[in-house]
Amino acid sequence: MDMYIRVKRSKTTYFIRCKPSDKILDIKQKLQELIDQPAINQRLILPDTGEVLEDSKTLADQRVENDAVVALTLRKDENEFEEVNIVRPNDFYQARDADGANWWYDEIHNCSGNIFKRLIKCRVNDVLVCIILNLLP
Amino acid sequence: MKKEDTVKLISAEGFEFVVDKEAAMVSQTIHNMLTSPGSFAERQHGEVTFPEISTTILEKICQYFYWHLQFASGKETEFPIEPELTLELMMAANYLHT
Numbered sequence: 001m002d003m004y005i006r007v008k009r010s011k012t013t014y015f016i017r018c019k020p021s022d023k024i025l026d027i028k029q030k031l032q033e034l035i036d037q038p039a040i041n042q043r044l045i046l047p048d049t050g051e052v053l054e055d056s057k058t059l060a061d062q063r064v065e066n067d068a069v070v071a072l073t074l075r076k077d078e079n080e081f082e083e084v085n086i087v088r089p090n091d092f093y094q095a096r097d098a099d100g101a102n103w104w105y106d107e108i109h110n111c112s113g114n115i116f117k118r119l120i121k122c123r124v125n126d127v128l129v130c131i132i133l134n135l136l137p
Numbered sequence: 138m139k140k141e142d143t144v145k146l147i148s149a150e151g152f153e154f155v156v157d158k159e160a161a162m163v164s165q166t167i168h169n170m171l172t173s174p175g176s177f178a179e180r181q182h183g184e185v186t187f188p189e190i191s192t193t194i195l196e197k198i199c200q201y202f203y204w205h206l207q208f209a210s211g212k213e214t215e216f217p218i219e220p221e222l223t224l225e226l227m228m229a230a231n232y233l234h235t
Contacts, residue, residue, distance in 0.1 A: 004203045012153040015160065015199060017138065030138050034155060066207075067200060089150055089192035 003066035005059070007031060007044070008086045009073065020060035024053045031072065041075040045084055144171065145184040146199065148192040160202035161185075165234035190232075194225050198233065 002019040005027070016030055028039035035042075044053040046062075047069060053062050064070065073082040144161045146154045162168040170185060187195060197218070204216045218226065229235075 003207075011151060012155065013196065013199075014155045015157065015203060017157060017203075033139055034143065067203075087152070089148070089152055091150060091191035091193050 003059075005064060006067065006069045007072050008047075008069055009071065010085055011087045014072075018059060020065075021058050023056060023058050024062070025055040027059070027070075028055070035072075037074055043073045043075075043081045045071040045073065047071045047084055047086060050084075141183070143183065146195060147184060147186040148190055148195040149188050150192045152192040152195070154195060154199045156199050156202060160199070160206055163202045163205045163235060164198075166232065187229075190229050191225065194222060194229050197222055197226060198229060198235065201235065 004015050004017050007014040007016055007027070014031060014034055016027060018027060018030075024044060025039060027044065028042045031037070031042060032039055039055075045051065046053065046064070051062070053064070053070070059065075069086075071084040071086055073084055075081050138157065142158055143155050144158050144167070146156060146161065146167075148154075158171060162171065167185060190198070201216060204214070208214070208216075
């Protein structure tokens with residue numbers, strides 16, 4: 001696979017495998033399979049700019065890159081689509097503030113030995129060193 | 138891509154991530170859920186709920202699944218991880234055998 005994009009609507013994210021040369025219509029046809037809504041009822045939008053993506057253009061034409069987030073809105077009636085609605089999670093990481101230091105301290109003391117050692121690596125060195133050790137295929 | 142070739146992963150907060158089964162099976166735990174003989178509900182409905190994995194972490198894990206497939210096919214890039222996610226991500230990765 002060349003790349004993937006994340007298509008979001010409300011609390012759902014669809015990871016869609018694709019190529020930079022795919023047209024927007026190709027993406028909608030893949031989504032059609034997943035959401036049971038024909039391409040004509042779908043509108044894809046760049047959430048940051050509000051730009052509506054055009055069916056006949058490619059992902060590359062519209063500068064949609066690997067791992068990009070695209071908003072999906074569905075047709076309400078003949079003339080109108082839903083507004084963009086991507087629900088943001090409000091789990092801890094989004095709401096984090098100055099308590100971060102205390103959070104780290106508390107978590108260290110709750111860790112099992114193995115994770116504790118990995119965590120120490122994380123804090124002493126570049127985080128990627130630790131992550132690479134754990135997550136590389 | 139067909140619906141039956143995907144699986145829906147659901148976070149503690151009820152957010153849903155629809156991913157290719159091929160990607161999700163980068164996790165040995167999910168692989169076992171989806172392929173074991175017998176009647177795992179997960180296999181029948183194509184949905185797996187993770188009551189202990191938060192939304193932000195589960196999304197990062199899904200991104201990792203796709204990065205892993207890209208890496209395996211020769212696209213060697215670094216996988217970006219925000220430092221504040223590190224601890225929870227390691228615990229989730231341990232649970233998912235990823």
